[in-house]
Amino acid sequence: EAENADGTVEVALQWSSSYSTNSVMAFANNINTHEGGTHMDGFKQAITRTINDYARAKGLLKEKDNNLSGEDAREGLAAIISVKLHDPQFEGQTKTKLGNTEIRPLVQNAVTQGLAEYLEENPTPAKRIIGKATQALKAREAARKAREMTRRKNVLDSFSMPGKLADCASKDASQSEIFIVEGDSAGGSAKQARDRKFQAILPLRGKILNVERAGLHRSLSSETISSLITAIGTNIG
Known part of the structure; x- marks a missing residue:
């Protein structure tokens, strides 16, 4: 918590194993500002910067690594922000967004100082917090690469299709x-029996990877999984 001539701020926060990034509530003079505002902006900026600074300082983020995004840093975070001001200014159609610019640095400084001290004094949970954020970063980057890889002009366009796919003539998904x-032998028989107008055949080799256990990054590195995604025409995430 912190206080100056502009007002007071109290913040409580806790990381968990959740994947949610939207478990932050903000109040101004006991009014639920569910549209956010300057106090929420200051909080988010402080969390992102402090987490990145600590991760860099401790070598948990390497020089070649990208910075953690705000959503990476806030994954699994639950928090409550409460500010008290002498003259609160509310914006938005429902007047539930705080507009006082002077409260932003107060919140930002309070969260930065408090979180930085906690991370330094508690290295074990700090490492877990950074580890969760870096895993979120890796998953986000893997999903982005997969979306780029699988994006197709037309769902059933045969351009860049897997080599063993016997596509159909129809362009209507x-x-x-x-x-x-499973396998080329079964694929050959299926090709002979199919209706080429609307039936496509994709032979896959061997046992497919268990994607639930393997995780996103390893799954997207699988040629079989990539072929399946491309043939069906879906994206990731």
Whole structure:
């Protein structure tokens, strides 16, 4: 907590194993400012900067690594921000967004100082917090690369399709089918029996990776998974 001539601020926060990034509530003079505002902006900026600064200082983020985004740093974070001002100014249609610019640095400084001290004094939970944020960063970057890799002009466009895919003639996804078979032998039989107009065949080799256990990064490195994603025409995330 902190106080100056402009007002007072109290903040309580806790990280958990959750993947949520939206568990932050903010109040101004006991009014729930669910649209956010300057106090929320100061809080978010302080969290992101402090987490990145600590991770860099302790070598948990390498020089080649990108900075953690705000959502990376706040993944699993639950927090309550409460500010008290002499003359609160509310904005938005429902007047639930705080507009006082003078409160932003007060919140920012209070959170930066308090969180930095906690991280320095508690290295074990600090390492877990940074580890969760860096995993969120890796997952976000892997998902972005996968979206770029699988983005197609047309869902059933044969351009850059997996080599063993026997595509169908139809370009209408709602009227088309894809049969996934094991191995080239089964694929050959299925190709002979299919209706080329709307039925596609994709032979896959061996046992497919268990993506629930493997995690996103390893799953997206699998040629079989990539072929399946590309053939179906879906994105990731």
